[in-house]
Amino acid sequence: MAKSDLANKTARIRTVKNILRWCFYVVVAVFFFFPFYYMLTRSIMTARQSAERPIVLIPTDITFGMWRSIFSGEDSGNSLPYIKFLFNTMKIVVFNIIFIPLSASFVAFGFAKCKFVGKNVLFAIMLSTILLPATIVQVPLYVLxxxxxxxxxxxxxxxxxxxxxxxxxxxLIRQFMLGIPKELDEAAEIDGAGYFRRYLQITLPNCFAVLIFIIVEVFVSNWGDYYGPMIYMSIAKEEKYTLAYAVFLRFQNSNGIHAEDVGMRAAVGTLMSFPPLILFFCFQRNMIEGVVMSGIKG
Amino acid sequence: MKISDKTVNKLRKNIAGYTFMLPLIIGVSVFSFWPIISSLIYSFHKYDGFMTYEYIGFRNYVDLFKHDIDGLGKVLSNTFIFAAGSVILSLSLSYLLALSVSKQSKGVYAIRVLFYIPCVIPGVVMAAMWADLLAENGAFNSIFTSLGLPKFAFLDSPETSMITLFITGLWGLGGGMILWLAAFNNIPRTMYEAAEIDGAKSFTKFVKITIPMTTPTIFYNMITGVIGSLQYNGTLMLAPNSGRGYENSIYFISVKIYRDAFIRMKFGYASAAAWILFVIIGVLVIIMFRTSKWVFYGEE
Known part of the structure; x- marks a missing residue:
């Protein structure tokens, strides 16, 4: 009898603990999600409603004006051709998500699967470049x-x-390649496959998980890059702006809120958030496992 | 003279290896080595990127320390305060966050994904939204007023600007959380089981197993955190006064280097400041490695 009482008690404690834990999760999740939710709702609210104080949490006075002006590219001089900028960004992003995984995995293969004089020195030099501040290379590169x-x-x-x-x-890719069973590579070598074929046909297909991670990560970082365009394209024609740079120029540290601005800012921000969000959701397993691997190296 | 098969084979291996290294060697030379050396040379010149290019010895460095219009000392101390505060806060809080979601279950996995989402939203977008959320009459102050709390000045006052940066930094905790979760995952279950047999409570297990076993990741995150936060320039996007904050209260070295180089067009001067930052980072990283005895790499 006493025993089942005790069991009941522990079960009850566990339930209470679980409820408390989920309350905590919900509070933190609301906290994390609030800015995004705020943006999403402002993108479809009339200027009047988004200016109301206390703030309105659930939009009732809905307008798609901001979205329409984004997609039509015409507005009262307030809007920029964001869709054009989006395509400009895409050009850069596509180039990067093709060539970074290729060239990074190419070099990583050398480190993971080849033996040559000076490998460790080169590896150390490569790692030391992580210490370089980006600011130190940007002036000479600008000149170049x-x-x-x-x-x-x-x-x-x-x-x-x-x-x-x-x-x-x-x-990161090298770490992953080191985890691929040696036998695969050795069997191919015995069959007479050269280094290059082993890279393309054996190792690369087995790196799929980490390559997906790299692709998404490269996409996210290039997609949001305003700093590169700010330096290297500072006097480019407006039609060549990337989306991130346009958003930066248009909305940077503007103090004092113009009510009409909030909606436009929210709509453009939402538009710009969707591609990385969609990619992340499609590949969340790879993303989270990819980061998991980068944690292992420590 | 006959070359043995062995030598040929070795040579072939080396050629193959260096073929794979070719992109790296070109990349590091063009995008790292050459720029570092050039910027060191620029730093001893008066250089505006176009016409003027004149050797002036250590003048840029002397001017930086003695006559800088922004006050290099103030900019550096801002940067150090920010780096120390953000590294300590983000490491400890993301650690706690990771602990809170470390139990394996389906629901918890979804929560992890949710916590990670702010890291995927572009910084410029977040910055544009912060302007609305943090304004004097913005969303956060509206919520505070509704709750009967006083308004908070956020970025509108020099006293609260730095704290505001730490607060907005909280939305990036998901990134750190994922790394800690990976570190927790690597701790062998058997260690906890053995401790349980010895009657260890969960707090003891945390102090005696979890923390020591995650010290390599703590160390790694400290190093990357220090390097990253000393170079932080996100204030360019969200701080008033062109990224410097009121009364230069959140004016950081990377923003200064950017302004010196690309707004004031003083390439030599900016390069000198960049070299100072480089040396600071290098020294700090060396100190951190020298004092890394507390890192536990397992008994090998």
Missing amino acids: YGDLHLLNTYWPLMLPCVFGGGAMRIF
Whole structure:
């Protein structure tokens, strides 16, 4: 009798604990989600309603005016051709998500599967570039791109990705490649496959999970990059702006809120958030496992 | 003279290896080595990117420390306060967040995904929204008023600006959380089981197993956190006064370097400031490695 009482008590404690835990989750989730929810609702609210105080949480006075002006590209001089900017961004992003995984995995294969003199030295040099502040290279690169007449084109935002795509990414793919069973590679070698074929036909297909992670991560970082365009495309024609740069210029640290602005800002922000969000949801397993791997190296 | 098969084979292996290294070698030379050396050279010149290019010795460095119009000391101390505060806060809070969702279950997985979402939303978008949320008459202050709380100045006052940056940083905790979860996952279950047999309570298990076993990740996150936060320039997007905050209260070194280089067009001067930042980061990383005895790499 006493025993089942005790069991009941522990069960009850566990239930209470669980309820408390989920309350905590809900509070934190609301906290994390609030800015996004605020943006989403403001993008379909009339200026009058979004200016109301206390703030309105559930939109009742709905308008699609902001969305319409984004997609038609015409508005009272208030709107910019955002859809055009979106396509500009896409050009840069597509180039990067193709070439970064390719070049990073190419170098990573060398580190993971080849033996050659000076490998460890090169590996250490590569890792040391992580310490370099981006600000230290940007002035000389600006001068270089200027000399090559590449300023105000997309090349400064695309060219570097052909050359390995950054130490962290190479490192991550190498870690993954080290985990692929050696036997696969050795069997192919015995069959007479050269290095290049082994890279393309054996190793690369087995790196699918980590490559997906890299692709999504590259997409997210290029998609939101306003800093690169700000430096290298500062005097480009407006029609060449990327979406992130346009959003930055239009809405940067504007103090004082103009009610009409809130809706437009929210609509453009929502538009810009959707592609990375959709990608993340499609590949969330890879994303979370990808980050999991980068945690292992510590 | 006959070259043995072995030598040929070795040579072939080396050629293959270096073929795979080619993109890296070009990339590091063009996008890292060459720019570092150039910026060191620029830093001893008066250089506006176009016409003027004149050797002035250490003048840029002397000017930075003595006559800088922004006050390099203030900018550096802002940067250090921000780096220290954001590294400590984000590491500890994301650790706690990860602990709270470390139990495996379907519902918890969905919660993890939810917590991670703010990390996927572009920074410029968040910054544009912060302007509305943090304004004097914005959403947060409206909520505070409804709850009977006083208004908070956020970025509108020099005293509250830094705190506001720490607050907005909370939305990025999901990124750290994922890394900690990975570290927790790598701890062998058997360690906890053994401790339970010895009658260890959950707090003891946390202090004696979880923390020591995650020290490599703590160390890694500290290093990347320090490097990243010393270079933080997100204020360009969200801080008033062109990214400097009122009374330069959140004016950071990377923003200063950007302004010196691309707004004031003083390339040599900006390069000197960038080198100062580089040296600071290098020294801090070396100190962190030298004092990393507390990191537990397992008994090998």
